[in-house]
Amino acid sequence: MSALPPRWTTAELAADAEAAAAQFRVERLAVSDSWDVHYKAARRKFEQLFEKLSDLNPGEINEGSLSEAYGLGLGEALRYLAGPPISDDDLRVIADVDSIAPGVLSRDPVALQKVFGVIERVIDPHRFPWMQDGGAPSEQQREAALLASSVLLAAQRIATERRNDGKESQETRVKDYLRSLGFEEVPPGAIKTMMRGPQVKQFCAECMLGERKADVVLRLHDERLMPIECKVSNSATNSIKRLNNDAAVKAVYWIQQFGALQVVPAAVLGGVFKVLSLEQAQARGLSLFWSHDLEKLGAFIESTA
Known part of the structure; x- marks a missing residue:
């Protein structure tokens, strides 16, 4: 009979959740130069934008200066003039243009005017009060606008970086651990049946298992497939x-699609998780492991030999 994955008690889940949250706090408070790097990069962009657009003096912004700004890759800074900042997709749809790519807009004056027309309508009056009056900013207004805009863009960039780095770091940690157990990484491919995909002591990353993508899929010693979702949460x-709304939903799908005797859906977790959410996910067939204690994952894998 195949080894069953562990099912943790409420007390065990609570203990691991606390350990993961503690590690999350340590990592977030660790000394890093990321904020300084992102702020300075954002500041340079806005200073360059202000220079090209005459300190956002409405009377001096023209097609040529806008085209040059987009050509220099300052489209992101332009989007962040809005209050709140407007996304690429929203700007393209609202402006009713085919593309807002810098190379396209810098050569298409009609699309360029439509895009900037949208930005002008949603310009942030708190950061750029002089634009409503149609004049140039005072030195104090200019500095305040540069500071606020740079902080706004830097904050968004570091939030995105943390999300991406957290997931990528989690996946890397899992893959490195599997290698330490003697597993070999193989190229990803669509897995439609149990015969396809990695073989015993192999794994692949970012592959389709049925109609759902898994972060990592490995073949256990007893030939069952184990799709692993790598999840990092900050609250x-x-x-x-x-x-609950992603990994556990996938677990239910994989079990229904391939059968409970053929697939062992799992998640490797890091960060902040509510114990009730953990219990609910586990009850739906998702096996839970933690990035701070991968030995438990290893113990289960070895138990399938």
């Missing part, structure tokens, strides 16, 4: 989205 609320 109890966020954990519901990442764990």
Whole structure:
């Protein structure tokens, strides 16, 4: 009979959740130069934008200066003039243009005017009050606008970096651990049946298992497939989205699609998770492991030999 994955008690889940949260706090408070790097990069962009657009003096912004700004890759800074900042997709749809790529807009004056027309309508009056009056900013207004805009863009960039780095770091940690157990990484491919995909002591990353993508899929010693979702959460609320509304939903699908005797859906977790969310995900057939204690994952894998 195939080894069953562990099912943790409420006390065990609570202990691991606390350990993961403690590690998350340590990592977030660790000394890093990321904020300084992102702020300075954002500041340079806005200073360059202000220079090209005459300190955002409406009377001096023209097609040529806008085209030059987009050609220099300052489209992101332009989007962040809006209050709140407007996304690439929203700007393209609202402006009704085919593309807002810098190379396209710098050569298409009609599309360029439509795009900037949208930005002008949603310009942030708190950061750029002089634009409503149609004049140039005072030195104090200019500095305040540069500071606020740079902080706004830097904050968004570091938030995105943390999300991406957290997931990528989690996946890297899992893959490195599997290699330490003697598993070999193979190229990803669509897995439609149990015969396809990695073979015993192999794994692949970012591959389709049925109609759902898995972060990592490995073949256990007893030939069952084990799809692993790598989830990092920064809050109890966020954990519901990442764990219950994503990983657990995939677990239910994989079990229904391939059968409970053929597939062992799992998640490797890091960060902040609500114990109730963990219990609910586990009850739906998702096996839970933690990035701070991968030995438990290894113990289960070895038990399938």
